[in-house]
Amino acid sequence: MKIAVCVKQVPDSETRINLAAPAAELDQSGFTRVLNPYDAYAVEEAIKIKEAGAEIEVTAITIGPDTVKETLKKDCLAVGCDKAVIINDPALDGADESALATVLTAALGRDSYDLILFGIKAIDDDSGQIGIMVAEKMGLPHVSTITHLEMAEGSLTAHREIEGGKEVVTASLPAVLTCQKGLNEPRLPSLPNIMKAGMKPMETLTCADLGIEVPASLVEIKLYSPPPSRAECKLVEAEEPAAAAKELARLLHEEAKVI
Amino acid sequence: MADKSYPTGGEFLLTEASPQSVFTPEDFSENQRMFATTVQDFVERFIMPVHEELEYEGKTELGKGLLKEAGQMGLLMADIPEAYGGMGSDKATVMIISEYIAAAGSFAVTHGAQSGIGTLPIVYFGTEEQKQRFLPKFATGEMLTCYALTEPGSGSDALAAATTAVLTDDGKHYVLNGSKQYITNAGYAEVVILFAKIDGDKFTGFIVDLGSDGVTIGLEEKKMGIKGSSTRSITLEDVKVPVENQLGEIGKGHHIAFNILNVGRFKLGASTVGGGKLALQAAVPYTKERHQFGKPLCSFGLIRRKIADVNTALFLAESMVYRTAGLLDVAIETLDKSDPGYDRASISQVEEFSIECSMIKVFATEVCALAAEECLQMLGGYGYCQEYPLERLYRDERINRIFEGTNEINRMLVPGMIMKKALKGELPFLQAAQTVAEELMGLPSFAEPGEPEYLETESKLVANMKKVVLATLGLAAQKFGKGLKDQQEVLSDVADIIIEAYACESALLRTLKKADKDGEESTRLMADMTTLYIHDAMDRVGGWGRNIMAATVEGDELRTMLAGLRRLTKHDPVNRTHLHDLIAEKVIDADGYTVG
Ligand SMILES: Cc1cc2nc3c(=O)[nH]c(=O)nc-3n(C[C@H](O)[C@H](O)[C@H](O)COP(=O)(O)OP(=O)(O)OC[C@H]3O[C@@H](n4cnc5c(N)ncnc54)[C@H](O)[C@@H]3O)c2cc1C
Numbered sequence: 001m002k003i004a005v006c007v008k009q010v011p012d013s014e015t016r017i018n019l020a021a022p023a024a025e026l027d028q029s030g031f032t033r034v035l036n037p038y039d040a041y042a043v044e045e046a047i048k049i050k051e052a053g054a055e056i057e058v059t060a061i062t063i064g065p066d067t068v069k070e071t072l073k074k075d076c077l078a079v080g081c082d083k084a085v086i087i088n089d090p091a092l093d094g095a096d097e098s099a100l101a102t103v104l105t106a107a108l109g110r111d112s113y114d115l116i117l118f119g120i121k122a123i124d125d126d127s128g129q130i131g132i133m134v135a136e137k138m139g140l141p142h143v144s145t146i147t148h149l150e151m152a153e154g155s156l157t158a159h160r161e162i163e164g165g166k167e168v169v170t171a172s173l174p175a176v177l178t179c180q181k182g183l184n185e186p187r188l189p190s191l192p193n194i195m196k197a198g199m200k201p202m203e204t205l206t207c208a209d210l211g212i213e214v215p216a217s218l219v220e221i222k223l224y225s226p227p228p229s230r231a232e233c234k235l236v237e238a239e240e241p242a243a244a245a246k247e248l249a250r251l252l253h254e255e256a257k258v259i
Numbered sequence: 260m261a262d263k264s265y266p267t268g269g270e271f272l273l274t275e276a277s278p279q280s281v282f283t284p285e286d287f288s289e290n291q292r293m294f295a296t297t298v299q300d301f302v303e304r305f306i307m308p309v310h311e312e313l314e315y316e317g318k319t320e321l322g323k324g325l326l327k328e329a330g331q332m333g334l335l336m337a338d339i340p341e342a343y344g345g346m347g348s349d350k351a352t353v354m355i356i357s358e359y360i361a362a363a364g365s366f367a368v369t370h371g372a373q374s375g376i377g378t379l380p381i382v383y384f385g386t387e388e389q390k391q392r393f394l395p396k397f398a399t400g401e402m403l404t405c406y407a408l409t410e411p412g413s414g415s416d417a418l419a420a421a422t423t424a425v426l427t428d429d430g431k432h433y434v435l436n437g438s439k440q441y442i443t444n445a446g447y448a449e450v451v452i453l454f455a456k457i458d459g460d461k462f463t464g465f466i467v468d469l470g471s472d473g474v475t476i477g478l479e480e481k482k483m484g485i486k487g488s489s490t491r492s493i494t495l496e497d498v499k500v501p502v503e504n505q506l507g508e509i510g511k512g513h514h515i516a517f518n519i520l521n522v523g524r525f526k527l528g529a530s531t532v533g534g535g536k537l538a539l540q541a542a543v544p545y546t547k548e549r550h551q552f553g554k555p556l557c558s559f560g561l562i563r564r565k566i567a568d569v570n571t572a573l574f575l576a577e578s579m580v581y582r583t584a585g586l587l588d589v590a591i592e593t594l595d596k597s598d599p600g601y602d603r604a605s606i607s608q609v610e611e612f613s614i615e616c617s618m619i620k621v622f623a624t625e626v627c628a629l630a631a632e633e634c635l636q637m638l639g640g641y642g643y644c645q646e647y648p649l650e651r652l653y654r655d656e657r658i659n660r661i662f663e664g665t666n667e668i669n670r671m672l673v674p675g676m677i678m679k680k681a682l683k684g685e686l687p688f689l690q691a692a693q694t695v696a697e698e699l700m701g702l703p704s705f706a707e708p709g710e711p712e713y714l715e716t717e718s719k720l721v722a723n724m725k726k727v728v729l730a731t732l733g734l735a736a737q738k739f740g741k742g743l744k745d746q747q748e749v750l751s752d753v754a755d756i757i758i759e760a761y762a763c764e765s766a767l768l769r770t771l772k773k774a775d776k777d778g779e780e781s782t783r784l785m786a787d788m789t790t791l792y793i794h795d796a797m798d799r800v801g802g803w804g805r806n807i808m809a810a811t812v813e814g815d816e817l818r819t820m821l822a823g824l825r826r827l828t829k830h831d832p833v834n835r836t837h838l839h840d841l842i843a844e845k846v847i848d849a850d851g852y853t854v855g
Binding site (some may be wrong): 016053072188189190191194198 | 289290293294296298299301304334336337346356661
């Protein structure tokens with residue numbers, strides 16, 4: 001059995017965001033980066049399935065820059081994933097969900113996975129679309145927002161959260177799942193496993209390697225700096241309106257130099 | 260000097276190290292950085308939920324389960340060789356774990372007793388059979404261990420232990436009698452490494468099963484701090500210990516005891532750096548939020564000075580701790596790992612640097628004390644109350660200056676070991692001291708100084724601090740001869756100068772190394788801290804130097820020496836207020852410890 005877990009590296013929720021304006025781009029230099037917490041549930045669930053069965057291989061897949069390697073190593077390979085695939089293509093900078101789902105679909109298509117796990121959403125852009133889009137593009141059944149999972153021969157049963165209750169869904173394999181908090185308690189890596197993780201395979205690919213064109217994005221995100229704060233307001237104080245007018249005229253002439 | 264291609268202990272006093280040769284936190288590997296965050300995650304996940312129970316309710320028994328969790332995560336195995344289920348990590352890694360586990364409060368001490376002093380005697384001195392029998396279980400936390408050197412009648416003077424061991428007639432057992440005191444983890448450990456005298460005089464190590472008949476564990480001590488750690492006495496009444504559990508050579512227990520102390524000292528150095536950073540991290544955000552007189556506390560000059568001084572002292576301590584880690588690792592790397600005597604040889608390499616181990620123990624524990632003291636003060640009355648962490652950090656910090664050799668004992672060791680090396684011909688100290696003495700007695704040179712280069716002034720001050728060491732210790736050795744060991748005040752002052760010189764140089768080299776790699780612009784904060792600290796330290800060095808000289812010589816000789824000392828310690832003052840301000844600004848911005 002082959003399991004794929006699609007993960008994303010996100011800024012730590014406690015990272016301090018430097019809004020040193022004017023910036024059309026976020027200054028990310030000082031960011032602490034971590035595995036998206038929802039993806040940690042997906043990783044943990046994959047490893048639990050692996051531990052309960054035999055001959056199960058877990059592959060972590062991500063799209064991102066070189067910095068993702070640390071997250072893949074510590075939070076995926078060191079906790080039990082067998083290998084990692086990174087799609088690192090500068091052309092994907094700023095790509096929207098649909099484009100990313102296309103790329104992931106291509107990456108997932110390189111192998112035949114029985115189970116594909118996602119977190120329900122990434123805590124940075126909070127969109128929660130990619131897992132389901134991938135299922136759609138691959139023509140696979142999906143169960144979203146799962147909080148419980150049982151595997152059987154060729155099928156699975158998952159509990160999913162719905163408004164005011166839960167739904168019990170059975171699906172045939174291969175299938176796509178998106179994982180919600182409560183599904184499990186992700187383990188922490190052990191120090192010796194961090195060391196060993198460095199020896200596990202990690203493959204880096206571009207869109208060209210996947211045999212696809214860089215997909216077009218429909219959504220464009222732009223950043224604007226907040227408008228500069230207005231200069232301090234000066235109150236002209238005087239007993240008589242005439243004196244105040246005189247002082248105002250002087251200020252406009254001498255300081256503001258507008259008249 | 261011994262013919263070696265790598266530095267030896269104490270050598271820093273006589274040579275100039277290159278910035279490239281020092282190990283710094285900027286050199287941590289990817290794995291080391293990941294270990295640090297994993298230890299943080301461990302603390303967050305397992306310690307924080309029971310923080311109140313450990314630190315304020317004194318539930319010391321929780322340590323047992325937490326050690327098992329730590330074992331699962333591999334936090335107990337860094338020092339254990341791979342052949343026995345450990346990671347066989349380098350010393351830098353061991354220190355990083357110690358630094359980050361400090362956030363676990365009392366549990367940091369629990370962790371150290373298990374993974375350090377309770378384990379290392381077997382790593383370094385155990386037989387193959389003993390290593391096989393114990394180390395894999397210590398590594399995972401399956402078996403819990405502790406270490407007992409201290410007795411009611413012997414603390415600092417550990418070799419005066421009164422516990423006895425007598426071989427039974429059939430030669431199969433030793434019968435032990437005596438008692439040990441203040442033993443960390445004694446509440447739940449299953450074995451203890453302890454020392455007893457065979458035939459009344461052969462101080463020897465033993466591994467004792469705490470479940471044996473005749474072993475009594477005392478009640479928990481009611482302590483000032485680290486209340487979540489177990490500290491109890493162990494009494495032995497006719498306890499039979501199989502001869503296979505005798506550790507190391509008979510009569511050579513002091514080798515075990517002193518070597519384990521060396522390791523304990525550098526680890527404590529690292530963990531107190533961690534502790535000091537916690538204090539700053541707890542105080543700085545508070546000073547931003549708390550307003551008095553219509554302004555945040557962090558805008559007041561006296562608060563800013565505290566913030567800057569604590570951050571700077573931590574920077575010095577951190578630089579010194581990891582520089583020492585690098586020295587140890589370089590020395591250990593020269594050994595052949597496949598040699599069966601490797602573990603034993605590696606502890607000898609650590610012993611080579613016992614001077615450095617004592618120095619970081621004293622310096623870092625006192626920096627941690629300064630951090631706790633000043634950070635508590637920044638919180639005012641809130642700092643004094645348990646609602647804020649400073650109250651605990653302040654109490655917890657205190658033990659660090661007492662265990663692993665009191666700071667007095669470690670101060671005595673620093674010049675003591677240098678003199679020992681000098682007399683054995685391992686360190687050409689006396690020759691160098693003679694040269695400096697001649698320089699001091701001679702005429703001053705009047706070379707016109709040019710415009711100083713980057714940190715050149717500070718480099719010169721550090722070089723001069725070392726000369727002050729040579730001058731004062733050389734003079735004291737010459738005047739007091741064998742009696743020097745009884746001149747404790749002189750020795751302590753000398754020790755302080757040596758420690759400052761090592762600390763200052765470590766920070767200076769670290770700054771230069773980073774500047775070399777990333778440019779001077781990247782090291783502004785480091786350079787400001789280096790400058791601030793070295794100038795302050797030079798004033799203290801001058802004071803100690805005068806005291807030493809006045810306690811050693813008199814009359815004309817004293818006057819000439821003092822004139823020489825003045826030349827060596829002379830420096831133009833720096834604008835401390837301005838430096839404090841620049842440094843504090845960055846620390847406030849970072850909400851805690853930072854190097855820029
Ligand atoms: C919480 C806690 C945990 C501990 N854990 C352990 C443990 O796990 N295992 C273990 O073996 N021990 C442990 N100890 C014991 C600790 O190592 C000793 O307390 C320490 O070595 C000091 O010994 P002492 O208390 O007998 O003080 P003393 O040796 O009596 O010293 C008292 C004072 O005299 C000074 N002094 C002593 N000799 C000299 C000298 N020659 N010159 C100048 N000044 C001197 C000391 O510096 C100190 O200020 C622990 C202690 C505590 C409090």
